[in-house]
Amino acid sequence: MPSPPLPPRLLLPAAPALIAAPHGASVLLTPDGELSTLSARKTLEALEELGPPILVHAPATAKRLGVGAIPGAYDLLELYAFALPAQPAAPTPRGLAIALDLPPPDDAEAAAALLPEIATEILRRLARARNALPNRDVAMLAARLRDAMHWPWADSILAALGQPQARGSNDGLKVWRTMPEWEEAAPAQPPGNLPVSPAEARTRLAEILGEGAEERPSQGDFASAASMAFAPRDVPGEPRLVLAEAGTGTGKTLGYVAPASLWAERNGAPVWIATYTRNLQRQLDQELARLYPDPEERRRKVVIRKGRENYLCLLNFDEAVSGAMPGRILALALVARWAGASRDGDLMGGDFPGWIAELFPSGAVSLLSDRRGECIHSACPHWKRCFVEHSIRRAATANLVVANHALVMVQAALGPKGGGGSSEDGPALRYVFDEGHHLFDAADGAFSAALSGAEMAELRRWLLGNEGGRSRARGLRRRLEELLPAHPSLIPPLEHTEQMARALPASGWWDRWEDLPDPDNPRPGEAFLRATRIQVLARTAEADTLYDAETDLHPLHEDLPAAATALESALERLRDPLKHLSKLLTDILEDPDQELETGDRIRLETASRSIERRALIPVVAWLSMLRQLREEPPEPGTRPLYVDWLALTRREGRDIDAGLHRHWLDPTVPFAMQVAAPAHGVLIASATLRDNSAKRDPEAAWREAEARTGVQHLPNPAIRAAVPSPFDYASQTLAIVVDDMNRDSPGQVAAAMQQLFIAAGGGALGLFTAIRRLRDVHARIAPALAEAGLPLYAQHVDAMDSATLIDIFRAEEESCLLGTDALRDGVDVPGRALRLLVFDRVPWPRPSILHRERRIHLSGGRPTSYDDGIARHRLRQAFGRLIRRADDRGVFVLLDPRTPSRLLAGLPEGVVPRRLGLAEAVRQTAAFLASPALPPG
Known part of the structure; x- marks a missing residue:
């Protein structure tokens, strides 16, 4: 004892x-x-x-x-x-x-x-x-x-x-033993359609804020406007639409949470709130503590939903514990301790400290999630305790589901995943899309396709499993093995599928670029990649091999048509047994003479759904892309529905992937049709929906906002609302363009950042448009900043994720941080912790074939204005990081003498940028930040 x-x-x-x-x-x-x-x-x-x-x-x-x-x-x-x-x-x-x-x-x-x-x-x-x-x-x-x-x-x-x-035992690592199991609930009742009036939204907002809260009339105005998205719709396919811009400091989050939470309580259905960045998802969850202060109540009524790859997979963890070497046991112990206390098992941006992974070798923590789609659903011994399955079921009965744009759009693209195998999320009735200015980019990623080496090799791995490597991939046979003895009719199409899957690129294909085709083993997947690479290399200028390369699809190189035809035939031979296998699984499920146990029924349904989504959907998309190669190329200047191109991916000077890519020319079309149209109400909110440069023509600014969010593709016009920021940017900020330096000189950029960071005494965020320049500047300025007592952190340099870096930056008021796009949006660092923001150059959109086509066809005949609008939005978003509270003060600096004045029109009203030499910019930065702040108002 x-x-x-x-x-x-x-x-x-x-x-x-x-x-x-x-x-x-x-x-x-x-x-x-x-x-x-x-x-x-x-x-x-x-x-x-x-x-x-x-x-x-x-x-x-x-x-x-x-x-x-x-x-x-x-x-x-x-x-x-x-x-x-x-x-x-x-x-x-x-x-x-x-x-x-x-x-x-x-x-x-x-x-x-x-x-x-x-x-x-x-x-x-x-x-x-x-x-x-x-x-x-x-x-x-x-x-x-x-x-x-x-x-x-x-x-x-x-x-x-x-x-x-105390005596040690591995039992302490087996945290799943004490986790609760979910239980099936009765079907949800039909939701109601009771509206939320503007007055009721204001009342709920006041309740959330509590007595003595700072009065912000603009926040009440925003809540009133947001309530319009929660009125009953009149016609199917015509949701209630609200497009709302709320300036920084308005209190946008609680402004839409007020009507959303009231509607959910009244009507017995969740409202889905989608964000673009994980940072805002986490901030939103923290804000909701004001609505539901009790942690247990908040856990019931607020659910964070992400893709499966974000959560701890208990099966992966179980297998890691079973084979744990002494060198890995501490990492597993810290994960076990966290898993036992975690609210939802989210390894990426939830309550898991991101710095835990930094304390151990690469993969010690990240491989514990299901990053490669290997979930076996109901066949998993931990299915009843699975964090993902818990969150899916809690979402069905929650009031508010906080997700990201990508998850919402992928669900819409795939359709609802009902059935006994897994009670997956279905479409929502009401959506709030925060960070709505990113809807175009989110839809662009969700509704695109790539016929690349990585994608084909991933499908081969999913079908065939581990072919001698160290992966624990099970393959399709392992997923079906418990069903095969009772249903031998599944074996022939399964064997045929396995045989045809070998036409896809095998492990190590990226090292066989120069190999001659083997007539006994033609490998059509690899031959297509080889032909793709040849066309890219032939049609692009000699450039830095550290960067990716791309070229137009047409005209086709002489090697590509034959390679594409061979791959098309191979994919058709793979598609047919997959379809047969899926049909057999469905037939067994629907056969009245089959006496299926519940477990077998769930396995059959899960297998059928997985084959459809993990194999048939991509194969059908690839076949469509390959068939397009046989058709006549479009006439120059005609507006395409899709943009197709060939690309070569590089890493550290090596060509590691090639492929054919397809994106919608306007990705808001599928967003509008598949996500927004089926909903009953949609609110799209952001601090930067409109382009401020269009102040003289408000209607044009709104039309551009509607085009970027897909609203123009819906039959009902959107209700438009704009609430200005309460901040006095003219007195709280200083904007400078440094006009006496060479932005292309790494030494000059580094020297400028160093002097500015020291003048501000830290609290400085440096933003870059290229990782290489970030690393170069970091190496140059880190010693001098350390000598000045200013810690310097950087993305792509420090072994920390962006959330950890932001947490450090927020806590250490004298620290400095270098970053890229991820730190430009959705980052909330109030107070002195962020008092200087320096851009290394104007954040123009990156030249690419996709951007070229959109610039031509989506710009309304004004391609330069199209580029300007993107750059203005980025500058405005970055500027918005500076002032988060009424007593904040900050300096915004562009180290780019080439900055056109027309771009600076996107900065908040009252901000008048100054063009100064570096020495004067440093002096004014120091003086402005040292001067006493004016009282608000």
Whole structure:
């Protein structure tokens, strides 16, 4: 019998505390209390004598010290994730202090002194919660880590739990054992059609905000306008449409949540709220705490929905635990602790700290999700506990479902996934599309097709499974194996499918570009890719091989027609047995003489649906694209329905993929027809729906907004609403175009950013239109910023995802951040944490064949204006990051002397950009940010 627990005891390691600055000196606090500032070399020498240190983020610290790793380090992030799972915190000393309600440190010396206090507070909180349900197996798990890998924190945790002699077991990793199972519910009742009036929307908004809330009349106006999307529709196919622009600071989110939540409560059906970015999805979820303060009520009434690839797959986790090597067990233990406490099992942007994955080798965490469509649904032993299945069923009875544009559109493209195999999401009656200015881009991705090596190889892997590699891919036979003994008629078409699937590219095809065709094994898939590559190389100019290349489909290279015809025949031979197999599965399900057990019925239905969606739909699309190659090319200048082109994908100077791509010329057409038209009400909202440059012609601005969102393709006109921002941009911001530098000189761009960042004292976001330039500037300015005491972080440089970087940037007011498009939209960093935004150059749309065709056919005969509109929208979106509250102040700088004045018309009203030399821009930036803010209003 296990010994009874002892009183908890706080046991801290006698270890130094270390803060390592990038490219600069480190601060070391010895166990005796001696504080020293040392060079990286001296720090390493001191650690050899003192032993492993207490620190935050061991891999980042090792990188700053110029070493591969710091063996035995006491990483506070590991302790925090283990002891306080599913609790957010920025992965820095200041971020942990804020999360633990400790006084945040002001400098590196204070941070070093705080590290032991952070460890103490974490252990104290664990001791207080040691009897809580998620901690039932925590001592067993800590002891397992102690025995398997001598985890440095194990003894401290066991002492805090009062179980220093606990015995380790892998049972602590088997978190699925304690997870609840979902149960089938009765069918949902028909939803009502009761409207929400503007007055009722305002009343609900006031209830959400509570007494004493800041009065924002514009927010009430927006809620009133949004309520129009929740009126009953009169004609099928003609939803109630509202197109609403709400300036930054309006309170747009709660403005539409008010009528949406009221409609859902009255009518017994969920409202789907879709965003474009994960950042806004997470922010929206946090905002909804004001509507549903109780966490349990919020979990019932608000569901976050994403694609399966975002969630922890319990089967993948089970298999990882079964074969866990000592080197991987800590990563699995932290995931197990999180999974037991997680609200919904979302590994990507939910309550899973993104920095956990950064502490371990690549794939240690990411491979635990179903990133390759290998879900076996009801055949999975964990199906009843599956996070995805739980969220799907909760969404059916929730009031608000927070999803992303992509998921909503993919569901519409595939149709509802009903049936016993999986109660998948069906179409919604009411949609709110936030970040509506991105609908065009989201639809472009959702309603496109690619006949590429990666896509064909993925289908081969799905059909044939693991062909000798390390993947756990099961293949179609493994998915059907429990059905085959009872239904032998499935075997011939299955064998035929497997035989025909070998025409698709096999593993390693990207290394066989130069191989001559083998007459005994023609591999039509690979031959088509080879011919595609030849045409791309022949028709494009010699350029940097680090970048992708593309060319028009017509005129066809002489090698391509024969290769396309051979692949078309091969795909037809694959399609036919797949269709036969799918029909047999359906026939068995519909045969009245078949006495099917529930499990078999579910497997049959799941298999039939999977074959349709994972195999037949792409094969049919590819055949359509290949047949197009046999037809006469379109007359030059005619408006196409689709845009087809050939492309070559490169990575680090190597050609890794080729393919034929097809996009809708106007992707809002399928969005309007397949998503919006079947709904009863649609609200499309954004801070930047219209192009501000069209102030003199408001009607033209609205028409352009309707074209970019697909509203023009629907029979009913949209109700238009525009609510201005309450901010005084003229006094709260300064906009500068630096006009005496060469934007194409990496050295000059780096020098400008460095001087501006230092003038602002940090709180600076640098945005780039190319990853290569970002990396170059980072390498040039990181040492100088570190010497100035300004930490620098960067996308595509630091081993952190964008959400983690934003969390750090928000917590560390003196930090600086470099990023690309992902940080331009949907990022909320209020206060001094973001006070300077610098663009390296005008964010023009990237030249491409697809953009060329849209520029010709969608610009209304004004292609230059089309480009201008895109660039203006991007600048306006970026500018919107600066001012998030009434007391914010910020400086916006463009390091591009070529910036046309017409683009700057897209900035908020009252902002008058100044063209200055760099020296004067630096002086004015420092002076503006140092001056006292004017009182609001």
